[in-house]
Amino acid sequence: MGKTMQLVKDMLSGQRLALARVISKIENRDPDLSELMAGIYPKTGRAQIWGITGPPGAGKSTLADRITHCLRKEGKKVAVVAIDPSSPFSGGAILGDRIRMQSHTGDRGVYIRSLGTRGRHGGLSHATKEVVLALDAAGFDRILVETAGVGQTELDILKLAQSILVVLVPESGDSIQVMKAGLMEIADVFAVNKSDRPEADSLVRELATMLQLGVSLQPHDSEKSWLAPVLKTQGNKNLGVEELVAEIEKHQEYLTQTGKRDLKVRDFLMNEVSDILVERLNRSLKGAFNTSSGAELLDQLVSRKIDPYQAADIISKV
Amino acid sequence: MGKTMQLVKDMLSGQRLALARVISKIENRDPDLSELMAGIYPKTGRAQIWGITGPPGAGKSTLADRITHCLRKEGKKVAVVAIDPSSPFSGGAILGDRIRMQSHTGDRGVYIRSLGTRGRHGGLSHATKEVVLALDAAGFDRILVETAGVGQTELDILKLAQSILVVLVPESGDSIQVMKAGLMEIADVFAVNKSDRPEADSLVRELATMLQLGVSLQPHDSEKSWLAPVLKTQGNKNLGVEELVAEIEKHQEYLTQTGKRDLKVRDFLMNEVSDILVERLNRSLKGAFNTSSGAELLDQLVSRKIDPYQAADIISKV
Numbered sequence: 216m217g218k219t220m221q222l223v224k225d226m227l228s229g230q231r232l233a234l235a236r237v238i239s240k241i242e243n244r245d246p247d248l249s250e251l252m253a254g255i256y257p258k259t260g261r262a263q264i265w266g267i268t269g270p271p272g273a274g275k276s277t278l279a280d281r282i283t284h285c286l287r288k289e290g291k292k293v294a295v296v297a298i299d300p301s302s303p304f305s306g307g308a309i310l311g312d313r314i315r316m317q318s319h320t321g322d323r324g325v326y327i328r329s330l331g332t333r334g335r336h337g338g339l340s341h342a343t344k345e346v347v348l349a350l351d352a353a354g355f356d357r358i359l360v361e362t363a364g365v366g367q368t369e370l371d372i373l374k375l376a377q378s379i380l381v382v383l384v385p386e387s388g389d390s391i392q393v394m395k396a397g398l399m400e401i402a403d404v405f406a407v408n409k410s411d412r413p414e415a416d417s418l419v420r421e422l423a424t425m426l427q428l429g430v431s432l433q434p435h436d437s438e439k440s441w442l443a444p445v446l447k448t449q450g451n452k453n454l455g456v457e458e459l460v461a462e463i464e465k466h467q468e469y470l471t472q473t474g475k476r477d478l479k480v481r482d483f484l485m486n487e488v489s490d491i492l493v494e495r496l497n498r499s500l501k502g503a504f505n506t507s508s509g510a511e512l513l514d515q516l517v518s519r520k521i522d523p524y525q526a527a528d529i530i531s532k533v
Numbered sequence: 534m535g536k537t538m539q540l541v542k543d544m545l546s547g548q549r550l551a552l553a554r555v556i557s558k559i560e561n562r563d564p565d566l567s568e569l570m571a572g573i574y575p576k577t578g579r580a581q582i583w584g585i586t587g588p589p590g591a592g593k594s595t596l597a598d599r600i601t602h603c604l605r606k607e608g609k610k611v612a613v614v615a616i617d618p619s620s621p622f623s624g625g626a627i628l629g630d631r632i633r634m635q636s637h638t639g640d641r642g643v644y645i646r647s648l649g650t651r652g653r654h655g656g657l658s659h660a661t662k663e664v665v666l667a668l669d670a671a672g673f674d675r676i677l678v679e680t681a682g683v684g685q686t687e688l689d690i691l692k693l694a695q696s697i698l699v700v701l702v703p704e705s706g707d708s709i710q711v712m713k714a715g716l717m718e719i720a721d722v723f724a725v726n727k728s729d730r731p732e733a734d735s736l737v738r739e740l741a742t743m744l745q746l747g748v749s750l751q752p753h754d755s756e757k758s759w760l761a762p763v764l765k766t767q768g769n770k771n772l773g774v775e776e777l778v779a780e781i782e783k784h785q786e787y788l789t790q791t792g793k794r795d796l797k798v799r800d801f802l803m804n805e806v807s808d809i810l811v812e813r814l815n816r817s818l819k820g821a822f823n824t825s826s827g828a829e830l831l832d833q834l835v836s837r838k839i840d841p842y843q844a845a846d847i848i849s850k851v
Contacts, residue, residue: 477835487841491841492848500803517798519577522571522573522575524566527806531813
């Protein structure tokens with residue numbers, strides 16, 4: 216057995232060190248990646264993937280931690296993947312993981328890992344999806360994917376989640392900001408966190424009104440459509456968390472019953488193939504510009520003798 | 534002369550309706566796009582591109598408006614491109630543009646346009662860059678690109694800006710949130726907006742400290758490095774705006790003197806070529822999955838008989 220397949224085997228048998236190494240290989244886009252994923256992929260498809268998103272400071276991490284405790288009580292193995300657009304100035308992902316892990320020390324049913332931003336053209340989102348596949352294969356029942364912000368990468372990452380929890384706080388800003396953030400369409404469940412603060416109730420009402428309006432505008436069969444519930448939570452006091460988990464579980468049942476889970480899987484897989492091909496394209500492009508003919512092409516671009524479309528044509532023909 | 538080239542000619546001669554049509558064609562990824570850009574590209578390279586970013590509610594739009602007025606006084610023609618992750622629920626981009634335009638009604642030296650999110654894999658960022666190229670060719674001296682949020686798409690869009698202004702407000706959250714948002718590294722100039730609010734001074738101090746720390750950590754020649762200045766502004770009262778514009782202009786001079794402008798142009802052009810090829814790849818992939826052999830491949834993926842890397846290999850060989 217090759218080294219890579221041995222590593223996969225160790226990971227599948229529950230060795231945490233092997234899992235950590237697999238994740239590092241995925242993050243670093245290891246040359247063995249396709250072999251690695253060939254070993255992992257057949258064992259995937261069992262885990263439920265929950266996305267958690269919302270503006271910075273909404274209390275997503277605390278809530279993810281509470282949800283993890285709640286799921287542990289149900290006997291589920293839980294992995295948390297936090298997307299951390301960390302700065303070179305900060306200690307970043309590793310320090311964050313240590314702090315997060317503390318409340319689960321010694322619990323082998325919990326695995327927490329932060330991923331930093333890297334690359335362009337969905338480099339991060341692709342790596343994140345493969346990390347989630349690895350955690351699925353490694354036997355975690357629930358994988359929580361936590362993203363801050365609402366950029367296109369985050370939305371792309373959230374596509375792999377079957378249920379998306381959007382966490383807001385009363386001071387998130389007015390409803391226009393919420394709409395702008397593009398969160399209304401992707402939410403399957405809303406948590407109004409820090410709900411002891413004033414204006415929590417008005418945010419709940421506002422969200423409910425907007426959601427009702429959205430559903431009535433949608434043309435499709437209303438019996439089959441899901442109206443995202445809006446729940447009040449206080450992550451720091453562990454209030455409302457069980458109810459939140461129950462709603463997400465209800466959404467998972469809904470996905471199964473309506474056949475929407477299968478559609479999501481198909482979309483996800485098409486995107487996976489696309490991500491792989493885009494990644495290969497970008498790698499070969501990088502190489503192309505590093506040759507002498509590539510440098511010449513770039514000079515012609517800079518001097519505006521050719522335009523980027525012509526350059527793309529030339530590169531395609533090589 | 535073909536229709537497309539006539540349109541480009543009209544745009545270059547200053548016809549606003551032609552400019553609007555060109556931008557729509559870029560947004561809608563018109564089939565004539567490569568012909569269009571072939572006409573536009575040789576006329577580019579004159580405009581300064583300024584990025585404006587920061588969290589929602591920081592007052593970016595108001596500040597962009599004030600900066601526009603300030604640049605108009607200097608006799609510069611100004612275009613503003615606002616990236617608006619609009620929701621299907623909201624009136625979105627068009628309504629926003631009308632409100633924005635009001636303060637410049639009748640001024641033909643100002644052009645404002647919002648672009649909505651669409652597509653994946655940098656679809657938005659690619660369209661945005663091409664819109665900026667069109668505005669450059671159309672003769673605008675300064676192009677302000679305003680993005681909300683700090684996702685990878687926004688960061689990708691901001692790469693085309695030569696100078697990046699980051700707008701924060703005292704209540705943006707503590708310094709850790711700022712670092713997390715990945716804004717520290719990309720800022721060339723900071724504005725602490727709404728600076729009449731309490732804690733503005735402490736945010737200014739905190740940013741200055743973090744920036745000093747960042748510079749001292751960087752290995753490169755400190756004489757050639759740029760320390761982002763931190764300015765206090767009140768967009769609604771038009772305070773501090775002239776000073777802000779002066780600092781951005783200083784940064785532009787710095788780019789020219791250090792040769793960094795040329796490096797930015799080269800990076801931008803390589804990314805352009807990559808964007809074009811990725812867009813083509815995704816279009817052809819979509820077609821591939823719509824054939825009967827593509828559907829079969831997808832079935833094999835779903836049943837986990839093959840993995841996404843194997844599927845990518847199969848598609849590459851077709």
